Amino acid sequence: MTIFIVSVLAFLVPxxxxxxxxxxxxxxxxxxxxxDQETVDRLRISLGLxxxxxxQYMGWLKNAVEGDFGYSYMSRQPVAGxxxxxxxxxxxxxxxxxxxxxxVSIPLGTIAALREGKLADNIVIFVTQCFVxxxxxxxxxxxxxxxALYLGWLPxxxxxxMSSMILPSLVxxxxxxxxxxxxxxxxxxxxxxxxxxxxxRSRGLSVVQxxxxxxxxxxxxxxxxxxxxxxxxxxxxxxxxEVIFSxxxxxxxxxxxxxxxxxxxxxxxxxxxxxxxxxxTTVTDVVYVLxxxxxxxxxxx
Amino acid sequence: xxxxQASVRAAMSHLPSEAARVPSVLLVLVRFVRTRHWVxxxxxxxxGTIVIAxxxxxxxxxYDPAAQxxxxxxxPPSAAHWFGTDHLGRDAFSxxxxxxxxxxxxxxxxxxxxxxIGVLAGILSARQGGLLDEIIMRIVDFLLSFPEIxxxxxxxxxxxxxxxxxxxxxxxxxxxxxxxLARGLTLEINARDYVRxxxxxxxxxxxxxxRHIIPNAIRPIAAMGFLRFxxxxxxxxxxxxxxxxxQPPNADWASMxxxxxxxVERAPLLVVMPGLAxxxxxxxxxxxxxxxxxxxxxx
Numbered sequence: 157m158t159i160f161i162v163s164v165l166a167f168l169v170p171x172x173x174x175x176x177x178x179x180x181x182x183x184x185x186x187x188x189x190x191x192d193q194e195t196v197d198r199l200r201i202s203l204g205l206x207x208x209x210x211x212q213y214m215g216w217l218k219n220a221v222e223g224d225f226g227y228s229y230m231s232r233q234p235v236a237g238x239x240x241x242x243x244x245x246x247x248x249x250x251x252x253x254x255x256x257x258x259x260v261s262i263p264l265g266t267i268a269a270l271r272e273g274k275l276a277d278n279i280v281i282f283v284t285q286c287f288v289x290x291x292x293x294x295x296x297x298x299x300x301x302x303x304a305l306y307l308g309w310l311p312x313x314x315x316x317x318m319s320s321m322i323l324p325s326l327v328x329x330x331x332x333x334x335x336x337x338x339x340x341x342x343x344x345x346x347x348x349x350x351x352x353x354x355x356x357r358s359r360g361l362s363v364v365q366x367x368x369x370x371x372x373x374x375x376x377x378x379x380x381x382x383x384x385x386x387x388x389x390x391x392x393x394x395x396x397x398e399v400i401f402s403x404x405x406x407x408x409x410x411x412x413x414x415x416x417x418x419x420x421x422x423x424x425x426x427x428x429x430x431x432x433x434x435x436x437t438t439v440t441d442v443v444y445v446l447x448x449x450x451x452x453x454x455x456x457x
Numbered sequence: 458x459x460x461x462q463a464s465v466r467a468a469m470s471h472l473p474s475e476a477a478r479v480p481s482v483l484l485v486l487v488r489f490v491r492t493r494h495w496v497x498x499x500x501x502x503x504x505g506t507i508v509i510a511x512x513x514x515x516x517x518x519x520y521d522p523a524a525q526x527x528x529x530x531x532x533p534p535s536a537a538h539w540f541g542t543d544h545l546g547r548d549a550f551s552x553x554x555x556x557x558x559x560x561x562x563x564x565x566x567x568x569x570x571x572x573x574i575g576v577l578a579g580i581l582s583a584r585q586g587g588l589l590d591e592i593i594m595r596i597v598d599f600l601l602s603f604p605e606i607x608x609x610x611x612x613x614x615x616x617x618x619x620x621x622x623x624x625x626x627x628x629x630x631x632x633x634x635x636x637x638l639a640r641g642l643t644l645e646i647n648a649r650d651y652v653r654x655x656x657x658x659x660x661x662x663x664x665x666x667x668r669h670i671i672p673n674a675i676r677p678i679a680a681m682g683f684l685r686f687x688x689x690x691x692x693x694x695x696x697x698x699x700x701x702x703x704q705p706p707n708a709d710w711a712s713m714x715x716x717x718x719x720x721v722e723r724a725p726l727l728v729v730m731p732g733l734a735x736x737x738x739x740x741x742x743x744x745x746x747x748x749x750x751x752x753x754x755x756x
Contacts, residue, residue, distance in 0.1 A: 285747075289739035291691045293698045293714060294732025297721050305722050385602060393604030396695050400718075410607060411699065414614045426611065433602045 228413075228421045235424040238409060243391070243428070245315060246398070246405035250390035253325040254383060257333035262376070264333075265340025266367065269375075272345055280341070284334035295327045296400040315403045324401045328394055332386045339382050343375035350374075377447045384440035388433040392425075497748020503741035507734075511557045520548035522555040523706055531724045540730050543713075544720055549727055552713060557734060559709035563623055563702070564690035570628045571689070572682050575635025576674070580666055582636065583643035594640070597633045605630035606695055613701040623693050623702040631689060638681055642674040676749065683746030687739030694735055710735050 228235050268280035303323060304312035311320045347353060348371070356366040395407030402408075406425060413421035510517060520538075525545045532542040540549035582593040600608075609626035616622045646652060646669065655665050694711030696702035703709045708716070710731035717727035 285740060285743050286736075289687050289691075289743060290736050291694055291711070291732060291739075293695060293711060294728075294735060297714070297718055297728045298732065301721050301725055301728070388602055389604040391604075392607045395604075395606055395610070396698060399699065407604075407607070411610065414610055417614075422611075422614075426607075429607065430603065437602050 228418055235420050238421065239406065239425055239428050242404055242406045242409040242425075245403060246391050246394060246407065249321065249324060249328065249394055249398075249403065249405060250387060252321060253328035253394075254332055254386055254390065256325060257329040257336055258379070258383060260329075261333050261336035261340055262372075262379070265337045265379075266344050266371075266375075268337070268341040269344030269348060270363070277341075280337060284337050287330040287334035290330065292327055292331070292396050293400065295330065296324070296397060299323050299327055300400075313400075313402045315401075320401075324394075324397050324403060328390065328397050332383075332390070335382055335386070336379055339379050340375060343378045344371065347371045347375045373447075377444060380447065381440055381444060384436050384443070388436040391432060392429045494748040494751045496744045496751070500741040500744030500746075500748065503737065504745070507557065507738055507741070508561070510554060511561060514551075514554040514558060518548075518551035518554045520551040522547060522551045524548075531720055531727075533724070534726060541724055541726055543717060543724070543727055549713075549730065552708060553710070553730060553734060556709045556713050556731065557738075559620070559703045559707060560690060560694060560697075560711065560735065561738065563620065563693050563709070564686060566624050567627045567631055567689045567693060568682050568686050570624065571631035571685070572635050572678065574628065575632035576639040576671070576678060578632065579636040579639025579641075580643045580670060580674075583640045583647065584662065584666070584670075590640075593636065597636050600630045600633040601637075603630070605692060609692070609696055610699070610701065613696065618701045618704055620703055620707075623696050626696065627689060627693055631685070634685065635678065635681065638678060639674060642677060643670055646670050646673050680746045680749040683742050683749060686742040686746070690735060690739050690742075 227233065228238060264280055268277045271277045300312045300323065303310045310323050312323075314320050344367075353366055353370055356370050357363070361369070392406050392410060394405060395411055397403070398405045398408040399411060406429065409421065410425045410429075412418070413425060525547055526542070527545065529538075529542050530544055532538055534541045538548050538550065540553065543549055543552065578593050578597075582590045605627065608630050609623075612626040612629055613622055616625065652665060652669050655669060660668075693702060694709065697709050697711040698715045700712070700715070703712055705712075714728055714731040717724065717731075721728045
């Protein structure tokens with residue numbers, strides 16, 4: 157249902173935008189001056205843009221269900237292929253950033269929870285606030301400046317090998333890291349007060365043992381939920397980092413589509429991204445239930 | 458109510474009655490300052506300084522922010538140009554002062570708009586229930602799970618880039634968390650006895666909302682507003698950075714940063730300073746929100 161409404165929206169949005177798409181295509185390929193009205197009309201008919209919108213929508217929807225989103229106006233390649241390629245790149249970028257953020261935030265959140273209200277906790281809170289308040293489009297150029305231009309350790313842009321992935325992933329990971337840490341801290345504080353942990357401690361387990369056996373498993377599941385939400389949003393939302401580091405991911409693709417008024421590309425990428433967000437949210441709910449036997453049992457009965 | 462007034466009177470009875478009146482204003486002020494967390498005051502002081510500097514920009518700034526001097530391009534910082542000059546020889550410090558006016562006002566407008574729409578939608582959703590509640594919450598869930606910069610970008614494509622568009626585009630997703638918070642708070646307040654009493658007395662819905670629900674929900678919402686301000690500031694800046702927000706010849710901090718990206722090696726300060734300004738502004742407002750929240754919990 158959601159996907160249907162969004163597909164209508166995605167289909168219509170480019171048509172509301174100002175400017176004749178046919179002229180935009182021509183402008184993107186040749187100088188506009190040389191084009192007469194007849195050529196414009198011919199191109200319009202060949203693209204099927206002269207038909208009524210509803211007919212266009214039905215045709216587009218039928219093809220889209222079969223995985224065919226038409227051809228990009230700008231590069232003349234099939235939209236599905238472009239999206240697929242960009243998607244893989246964005247997926248790599250987002251998952252490396254998020255996994256790094258996850259690995260750092262779990263111990264960080266645990267330490268903050270154990271030292272609740274003390275100096276270590278306040279330092280962690282302060283650091284997470286800094287991570288949230290620092291714009292990506294500031295961290296990225298500063299990172300390039302330090303690691304690429306001054307130190308020369310990492311390449312400043314592009315998407316070729318492992319080393320070119322490090323800086324963008326790092327920049328992208330800070331904000332989710334802050335949110336993961338906060339969620340982890342809150343969850344761990346709850347767990348530390350829970351009766352089963354007190355019981356574990358009274359059985360003679362050390363704090364470390366008790367957390368390793370009982371604490372982590374119970375406090376990680378909310379982090380997983382947040383992880384999935386970030387996954388969904390980073391697959392398109394890493395746009396700014398992708399533009400700065402010239403990484404050909406989905407965000408970059410959509411940006412180019414919007415700037416170049418490439419209608420099939422805009423429609424296709426928008427629908428794919430929304431579909432993906434819906435799928436990820438659903439999968440998260442399932443995983444959440446799998447990790448949490450209490451939820452599963454409550455629903456099973 | 459009467460009991461608390463009586464206790465206040467009893468507590469003040471040992472003071473001379475005429476003298477008590479004058480310092481009581483001061484006393485209230487002192488108590489107001491002391492009961493807030495110091496983190497909040499740190500935020501207030503920093504953001505206050507920034508806002509004063511931005512308001513006073515036309516009188517404080519040493520140069521015209523748009524005045525070009527191509528003979529003095531990309532100058533390093535000096536006594537004449539505190540932050541140096543940009544690629545067109547414009548004074549970076551003056552441009553920062555004027556650019557901040559756009560950044561902060563756009564972010565402020567976005568937060569205010571998001572809060573108003575979100576709170577209205579949330580309260581309506583909670584009080585009305587049923588189908589409307591279902592629809593509003595579905596929209597909120599969808600907006601929360603979707604990258605807002607993409608939605609904003611599409612809206613900008615529809616409406617054309619600009620100052621006002623940026624506000625509308627970010628508000629489009631920005632109201633959702635406020636709606637969810639307001640809905641939760643309303644459901645909780647709704648269950649309290651005084652709302653029941655008001656309903657039994659036959660008060661109108663509007664009266665209950667404005668008299669009981671909004672005053673009781675306002676503090677958590679304000680705290681969240683402060684906490685979201687930094688996020689809005691940065692997201693609006695993101696649009697500007699991509700060239701979809703504030704348009705030249707005007708510039709905000711993010712678009713200044715974007716323009717200076719190509720010269721980052723020759724004049725790193727031109728990139729570092731606008732970003733730092735965004736960072737400090739966002740952080741100080743976050744502290745205000747945190748201070749409010751801390752106090753809310755200790756009560």
